[in-house]
Amino acid sequence: MDNMGFADPWAGAVQDIVAAGRRMDRFGWVPATAGNISRRLADGRIAITRSGGHKGHLTPDGVIEVAPDGRAVHAGDRPSAETLLHCQVYAFAPDVGAVLHGHSVASTVLSMAADGDAIVLSGYEVLKVFEGQDTHDATVRLPVFDNDQDIARLSRAVAPHLGRMPAGYVIRGHGVYVWGGSMDIALARLEGLEFLLACELERRKIGR
Numbered sequence: 001m002d003n004m005g006f007a008d009p010w011a012g013a014v015q016d017i018v019a020a021g022r023r024m025d026r027f028g029w030v031p032a033t034a035g036n037i038s039r040r041l042a043d044g045r046i047a048i049t050r051s052g053g054h055k056g057h058l059t060p061d062g063v064i065e066v067a068p069d070g071r072a073v074h075a076g077d078r079p080s081a082e083t084l085l086h087c088q089v090y091a092f093a094p095d096v097g098a099v100l101h102g103h104s105v106a107s108t109v110l111s112m113a114a115d116g117d118a119i120v121l122s123g124y125e126v127l128k129v130f131e132g133q134d135t136h137d138a139t140v141r142l143p144v145f146d147n148d149q150d151i152a153r154l155s156r157a158v159a160p161h162l163g164r165m166p167a168g169y170v171i172r173g174h175g176v177y178v179w180g181g182s183m184d185i186a187l188a189r190l191e192g193l194e195f196l197l198a199c200e201l202e203r204r205k206i207g208r
């Protein structure tokens with residue numbers, strides 16, 4: 001039995017991914033076929049969404065297995081185009097159990113408007129959703145990487161920064177990557193981060 005009561009851990013991971021997709025869709029973070037979602041099982045297997053489907057309407061068939069190097073375990077399966085970005089987080093952090101990628105309006109707009117290579121979040125109570133933050137009186141730097149259709153090259157740009165990302169990161173004009181020890185933790189971080197980005201967007205609209 002896993003912690004969700006599933007006798008088959010793979011079925012539990014699939015269910016986590018299907019439910020996460022629905023939740024992200026409710027917030028409007030996975031428009032059209034955008035976004036991708038993965039889960040690492042206790043035995044090291046990685047479950048990830050197939051490329052191209054709507055992540056708010058996933059069925060168990062929309063989730064497939066990839067090896068740690070990102071290749072599909074079963075011939076003919078086409079995993080997310082961004083699988084390498086998930087696998088690099090799992091390789092870097094053995095305690096991570098879920099990785100989420102969404103395309104919200106706030107992350108897309110703010111990353112395109114960012115002057116430098118980060119979005120800076122300061123003074124918000126919700127910063128406490130991130131590991132190591134226990135006060136609103138803090139500044140969290142959300143790194144912004146230039147978008148790249150070459151995902152292997154993009155993953156190489158991200159790699160040196162992975163140890164310094166309490167809130168995940170943003171790809172410019174594209175979306176966010178967030179992770180956590182479990183799917184629930186990853187979702188809570190994504191929700192917290194998206195709340196903060198929405199606040200930042202509103203603040204800039206009113207110019208304060």
Ligand SMILES: CSCCC(=O)C(=O)COP(=O)(O)O
Pocket residue numbers: 032033034035036049050051052053079080081082101
């Ligand atoms: C229409 S979104 C373009 C692709 C993308 O950025 C994305 O997140 C979804 O790609 P996937 O291959 O995981 O479906």
Ligand SMILES: [Zn+2]
Pocket residue numbers: 034035036082101103174175
């Ligand atoms: Zn994407």
